[in-house]
Amino acid sequence: MLSGEAMTVLNARYLREGETPEKMFWRVAEYVAEAEAFHGGDKQAACQEYYDIMAGLEFLPNSPTLMNAGRKQAQMAACFVLPVDDSLGDIFDTLKHAALIHQSGGGTGFSFSRIRPKGDRISGTNGLASGPVSFLHVYDAATEVVRQGAVRRGANMAVLRVDHPDIEEFITVKRDRTVLNNFNLSVGITDAFMAAVAQDRSFALVHPRTGRTVRQVPARRLFDLMAAMAWENGEPGLFFLDTVNRANPTPHLGIFEAPNPCSEQPLLAYESCVLGSVNLAKMVAADGQGLDYDRLSGVVRRAVRFLDNVIDRNWYPLPAVAEATLRTRKIGLGIMGLADLFIMLDIPYGSKQAVLLTADIMRFITAEARRESARLAAKRGPFPAYPGSIYEHSIGPVRNATVTTIAPTGTISIIANCSSGIEPLFALAFSRHVLGGQVLASINPTVLAYLDKRGLLTADVEEAIKRQGSVRNTGLAYHVKQVLATAHEIRPVWHVAHLAAAQRYTDNAVSKTVNLPHKVTPQDVARIFSLAYRSGCKGVTVYRDGSRNQQVLVQGVAA
Ligand code: UDP
Numbered sequence: 001m002l003s004g005e006a007m008t009v010l011n012a013r014y015l016r017e018g019e020t021p022e023k024m025f026w027r028v029a030e031y032v033a034e035a036e037a038f039h040g041g042d043k044q045a046a047c048q049e050y051y052d053i054m055a056g057l058e059f060l061p062n063s064p065t066l067m068n069a070g071r072k073q074a075q076m077a078a079c080f081v082l083p084v085d086d087s088l089g090d091i092f093d094t095l096k097h098a099a100l101i102h103q104s105g106g107g108t109g110f111s112f113s114r115i116r117p118k119g120d121r122i123s124g125t126n127g128l129a130s131g132p133v134s135f136l137h138v139y140d141a142a143t144e145v146v147r148q149g150a151v152r153r154g155a156n157m158a159v160l161r162v163d164h165p166d167i168e169e170f171i172t173v174k175r176d177r178t179v180l181n182n183f184n185l186s187v188g189i190t191d192a193f194m195a196a197v198a199q200d201r202s203f204a205l206v207h208p209r210t211g212r213t214v215r216q217v218p219a220r221r222l223f224d225l226m227a228a229m230a231w232e233n234g235e236p237g238l239f240f241l242d243t244v245n246r247a248n249p250t251p252h253l254g255i256f257e258a259p260n261p262c263s264e265q266p267l268l269a270y271e272s273c274v275l276g277s278v279n280l281a282k283m284v285a286a287d288g289q290g291l292d293y294d295r296l297s298g299v300v301r302r303a304v305r306f307l308d309n310v311i312d313r314n315w316y317p318l319p320a321v322a323e324a325t326l327r328t329r330k331i332g333l334g335i336m337g338l339a340d341l342f343i344m345l346d347i348p349y350g351s352k353q354a355v356l357l358t359a360d361i362m363r364f365i366t367a368e369a370r371r372e373s374a375r376l377a378a379k380r381g382p383f384p385a386y387p388g389s390i391y392e393h394s395i396g397p398v399r400n401a402t403v404t405t406i407a408p409t410g411t412i413s414i415i416a417n418c419s420s421g422i423e424p425l426f427a428l429a430f431s432r433h434v435l436g437g438q439v440l441a442s443i444n445p446t447v448l449a450y451l452d453k454r455g456l457l458t459a460d461v462e463e464a465i466k467r468q469g470s471v472r473n474t475g476l477a478y479h480v481k482q483v484l485a486t487a488h489e490i491r492p493v494w495h496v497a498h499l500a501a502a503q504r505y506t507d508n509a510v511s512k513t514v515n516l517p518h519k520v521t522p523q524d525v526a527r528i529f530s531l532a533y534r535s536g537c538k539g540v541t542v543y544r545d546g547s548r549n550q551q552v553l554v555q556g557v558a559a
Pocket of ligand 1: 062063064078079080105106108152153154155260261263264275407408409410411412413
């Protein structure tokens with residue numbers, strides 16, 4: 001049932017002593033289904049349903065659920081955001097909280113924007129402030145130490161607002177590639193900044209405490225610096241603060257300042273969110289002509305109940321996290337296997353048809369998930385912060401303030417043996433460095449099946465795939481090369497188009513890297529950033545092929 005790669009991953013971290021994958025899925029299903037009992041539902045039936053969708057690899061929850069369900073401290077959420085205030089006590093309190101979250105398998109996002117700039121006076125000691133970037137190093141070092149004892153490596157996101165006086169230092173800090181390896185960095189971009197860039201105006205950097213202007217900088221110079229650094233190193237990403245906050249379902253509770261580590265989940269201070277993903281490669285209709293939407297609907301409904309139950313069965317690492325999470329009951333159902341689906345349907349990822357399908361799928365999933373959340377609300381009550389939320393004057397009671405998120409699915413897609421999230425295939429054959437150095441090699445089974453079915457799997461083609469991870473240099477027909485185009489062969493605008501299409505129908509955000517060929521210029525990166533903003537994305541991350549020394553994914557299987 002499971003691939004060799006899946007077994008390697010499961011054995012390394014997920015399976016307990018003597019546990020088989022079947023037993024793991026039962027453990028998770030039973031533990032989560034227990035919530036049905038206190039909501040007056042049928043626990044046994046729910047348990048079987050959850051087992052079936054997980055064991056059938058139609059749906060998988062995020063890694064912490066698979067790892068921790070049934071444990072004494074069953075911390076099952078992947079995503080957290082913690083507030084960082086401008087005092088030494090607060091900064092170190094939050095660091096402690098982050099360490100506890102990492103230990104339990106969660107990733108943390110922070111905004112460092114409230115911290116006073118470097119060189120500012122500290123009234124209590126008459127000393128000089130060291131600035132937000134200095135504390136990033138402290139957080140990074142702590143994360144590095146905690147990873148030893150944690151269920152998995154702690155990941156962090158740091159956001160700094162574009163109008164913070166230390167923004168240039170933040171943008172360029174990773175030029176030294178030895179630092180902040182446990183952090184993803186994103187600049188918190190405002191509409192005002194993007195307008196200043198468009199009009200080539202100067203832009204004010206303001207003191208976060210006093211609001212006074214510290215310096216004026218040409219907006220475009222700052223924007224170009226971000227593009228140049230992202231071109232060089234893939235970072236920083238951009239996080240569009242105003243776009244994100246326009247979609248805040250509970251503005252009466254606060255604003256979004258940062259997302260979780262891989263950017264797919266903006267959260268309020270202390271909120272956590274559990275994610276899960278439907279494997280679209282398992283949703284192809286029997287005639288192979290499109291999606292089986294009835295089946296997809298069934299899986300989505302069960303997945304929503306599952307994730308809502310996780311909230312009740314969860315162990316929360318901090319009282320503040322329990323309180324914030326239980327107030328909004330956010331869940332993040334998403335997709336994986338999208339690239340596999342396109343290949344199975346013979347549609348190029350870089351095509352209008354594919355982009356429309358991405359939008360259709362997410363529109364359908366969000367609508368079905370919302371309906372299920374409303375059904376749950378009818379039985380179990382709406383989320384406690386429902387009064388004052390955007391739903392109060394629109395669709396009425398729902399159980400969850402958000403229902404959809406598109407996660408990277410870095411590990412669960414390996415377990416499900418499908419393409420990750422909404423990414424195109426990175427290579428048609430690849431080796432991966434995972435879990436601290438092991439190399440897993442494989443040739444994509446969807447690609448093999450596609451070629452085989454059409455009688456195109458010649459020895460030459462197989463050889464090309466193994467050597468180059470691509471069919472670019474083969475004699476295959478143009479259409480076939482389009483369908484099997486890999487991430488760097490697909491034009492960057494198509495990456496943005498899928499990101500924007502998915503975002504339009506996703507409550508939370510979408511994790512996706514815009515992969516760029518090696519030859520693009522920093523100006524091309526700036527154009528991608530602008531395009532992502534204009535098309536309504538909540539954030540954007542680029543990666544230029546070959547720009548980092550050690551890549552997570554290496555094209556082609558070593559011959
Ligand atoms: N995450 C983490 N450490 C990791 C990988 C992921 O803390 O090593 C968190 C992080 O918040 C990320 C989220 O898990 O955004 C989801 O990542 P992904 O979908 O790749 O996780 P999976 O469930 O596939 O393991």
